């Protein structure tokens with residue numbers, strides 16, 4: 172990917188939570204390639220991802236901040252650091268979630284603390300980033316919030332109740348926020364991937380071949396989904412091309428679900 176002078180996101184600042192690894196790392200790079208200044212906010216740091224992006228697109232393309240999105244003080248610090256460095260916040264990608272490390276577990280065996288942790292990261296985390304990013308967006312009367320959902324909201328996924336319920340919350344979160352923030356010129360949408368062969372998912376070994384075959388079989392396009400498949404829709408939702416699109420779920424899954 173070459174960074175173009177007239178990228179669709181030139182002059183924009185984007186925060187990508189969970190942008191250090193997995194699909195988020197691809198999001199971070201795609202936004203930088205379109206000209207945005209990208210702030211990677213990840214519990215695992217993100218220095219390596221930031222260095223790689225800076226190596227390709229220049230030192231002004233990115234920075235990383237270690238952040239646990241479930242902690243309000245840390246989320247606020249990310250927004251402060253982003254504004255200090257880039258002057259504003261235009262795009263927020265709520266991608267951080269507990270997903271790849273989760274083991275398939277039957278409802279009667281899900282530990283209550285794990286249930287709470289999944290919701291703290293996947294739901295409270297998105298609430299906190301929005302809470303602390305929107306004042307900066309309102310000040311400019313412009314913003315793009317992209318919440319990463321999941322096709323499992325529509326189909327369910329046995330053994331992943333904690334995860335699918337948290338992503339169900341994200342679908343409602345998008346709808347209500349879109350209506351609340353429209354008057355401030357802020358678009359809020361959900362990007363819902365199907366089962367994606369992200370590096371972290373493959374490494375975790377959580378999803379077996381039988382599940383993968385079932386998911387691929389449910390698609391109109393019968394092949395594996397890769398992180399790269401999501402980048403066109405991500406950039407569309409982050410750019411002016413989608414300025415009249417809000418409150419929607421865009422599923423990118425090879426046609427497995429129909430929204």
Ligand SMILES: NC(=O)c1ccc[n+]([C@@H]2O[C@H](COP(=O)([O-])OP(=O)(O)OC[C@H]3O[C@@H](n4cnc5c(N)ncnc54)[C@H](O)[C@@H]3O)[C@@H](O)[C@H]2O)c1
Nearest residue numbers: 189192193194214239240266267268270271366367369371
């Ligand atoms: N891979 C898939 O099949 C798939 C399908 C549908 C939706 N999704 C969603 O896409 C997103 C990325 O998925 P992935 O496969 O890359 O998963 P992943 O688990 O590899 O990535 C999650 C990222 O979030 C970070 N993170 C975890 N907890 C955090 C916290 N408390 N604070 C900040 N950062 C934290 C991790 O370090 C990692 O970089 C998630 O929202 C996931 O639910 C993934």
